[in-house]
Amino acid sequence: MRSLFPLAGKALRPHWIVQTNYHLRTLSFLMVFLSMALDRYGKGAGAAFWTLLFLQFVVYPHLLYIIACRARDSQKAELNNLLLDSMLIGAWIVGLGFALWPSFVLFLATSLNITINRGWLGMRDGSLALLCGMLLSVSIGGFRFTPDTGWPATLLLMLSLSAYLIAIGNASNARNLQLRTTRESLRLGEQALIANNEMLQQQLAEIKALQDQLKEQALHDPMTGLFNRRYLDTIVPHELARCERDQIPLCLMMLDIDYFKKVNDTYGHQGGDAVLKELAALLMASIRSSDVACRYGGEEFLLLLPNMSVANALLRGEQLRAEFAGKTVRFGAANINATLSIGIACFPGDGRSPDELIGCADLALYRAKAEGRNRVVAADVEAAPELAAGAGMGI
Numbered sequence: 001m002r003s004l005f006p007l008a009g010k011a012l013r014p015h016w017i018v019q020t021n022y023h024l025r026t027l028s029f030l031m032v033f034l035s036m037a038l039d040r041y042g043k044g045a046g047a048a049f050w051t052l053l054f055l056q057f058v059v060y061p062h063l064l065y066i067i068a069c070r071a072r073d074s075q076k077a078e079l080n081n082l083l084l085d086s087m088l089i090g091a092w093i094v095g096l097g098f099a100l101w102p103s104f105v106l107f108l109a110t111s112l113n114i115t116i117n118r119g120w121l122g123m124r125d126g127s128l129a130l131l132c133g134m135l136l137s138v139s140i141g142g143f144r145f146t147p148d149t150g151w152p153a154t155l156l157l158m159l160s161l162s163a164y165l166i167a168i169g170n171a172s173n174a175r176n177l178q179l180r181t182t183r184e185s186l187r188l189g190e191q192a193l194i195a196n197n198e199m200l201q202q203q204l205a206e207i208k209a210l211q212d213q214l215k216e217q218a219l220h221d222p223m224t225g226l227f228n229r230r231y232l233d234t235i236v237p238h239e240l241a242r243c244e245r246d247q248i249p250l251c252l253m254m255l256d257i258d259y260f261k262k263v264n265d266t267y268g269h270q271g272g273d274a275v276l277k278e279l280a281a282l283l284m285a286s287i288r289s290s291d292v293a294c295r296y297g298g299e300e301f302l303l304l305l306p307n308m309s310v311a312n313a314l315l316r317g318e319q320l321r322a323e324f325a326g327k328t329v330r331f332g333a334a335n336i337n338a339t340l341s342i343g344i345a346c347f348p349g350d351g352r353s354p355d356e357l358i359g360c361a362d363l364a365l366y367r368a369k370a371e372g373r374n375r376v377v378a379a380d381v382e383a384a385p386e387l388a389a390g391a392g393m394g395i
């Protein structure tokens, strides 16, 4: 059997209002068609009447559906269709000679539909359109008043109206259910989104913590906890630039444990590690907040001392040397003693670039080793007598 709604849901996907109205309009107009046909059959209605009746109440709903589907904005097109409904119903009310039951049913159905879809303003516009249709019909066909309709047609019209109202109620209910389902799925979607967002925030926090940890690890020596050479390479140029800008000195102190290979050979690598950790702890305890202590290589350490003169650096180096020499590192049952050699180079006297300064500090350290180890040597040889004399500089 062919469907009453041959075009429903085909090809184009119109707004749901178009789809609902297509069903309602097709059904209700068909019922009106049958009622009017029942009423007018055998009463001498001409071919023009039957053609118009068929076009209006059977073909017209499908035409409107096609128009709405093809429109760029199907919802807007359907709302305009409702006005066309009103105008044509106005024309039919006049054309049917104000037949009471058909007029009542047609007027109520179109007014109800336009109010549901467009509210009070729609009702106002619909009434105006209805009036226009009536005037147009009067101007073309003149005015007649034949209010009576036979009881079978009236009964069918009553049934039609009832069916139409029930269909509208059902459509509203379906819409309500759909809205409730949509709202529920939106609520669930929102909850899932919130949960995902919280998870994402947590993951981001974990990633951030891991990044911080990685950054920390990338810049520190894992065994001693001091900064590593990579950090030194980035901080020395900055500190040099700052000291140059502020016109203050900066000293580099390079420290190397004497005969460390022998320590390793005697107490093992772990014994050597214990000595390295002890020296790192000593350096950490002795530096100011502005100083940077770094493990430069295997058993080589470097202190970056901003705003410190050569003389003060020599005094500080001497203190460190003496303190380390007096320390005994306990490793198991063994007591390990070691000494330090220290080389010092200072900005601006010994160099202005990181490479120059590190090179000079290294050279001074080499001299400290060459001169017998367990001593402090400045790259600027003339600074040493100053130290011997105390030079009146506090640390």
Ligand SMILES: Nc1nc2c(ncn2[C@@H]2O[C@H](COP(=O)(O)OP(=O)(O)OP(=O)(O)O)[C@@H](O)[C@H]2O)c(=O)[nH]1
Binding pocket: 256, 257, 258, 259, 260, 261, 262, 264, 268, 269, 270, 271, 272, 273, 276, 297, 298, 299, 369, 373
């Ligand atoms: N225990 C330990 N030893 C290390 C580490 N890194 C380097 N070394 C050792 O440090 C020693 C350095 O030896 P050398 O460069 O010959 O110098 P030295 O024996 O200290 O002699 P001088 O520097 O000339 O006084 C080597 O034996 C390395 O294996 C480390 O992390 N732990």
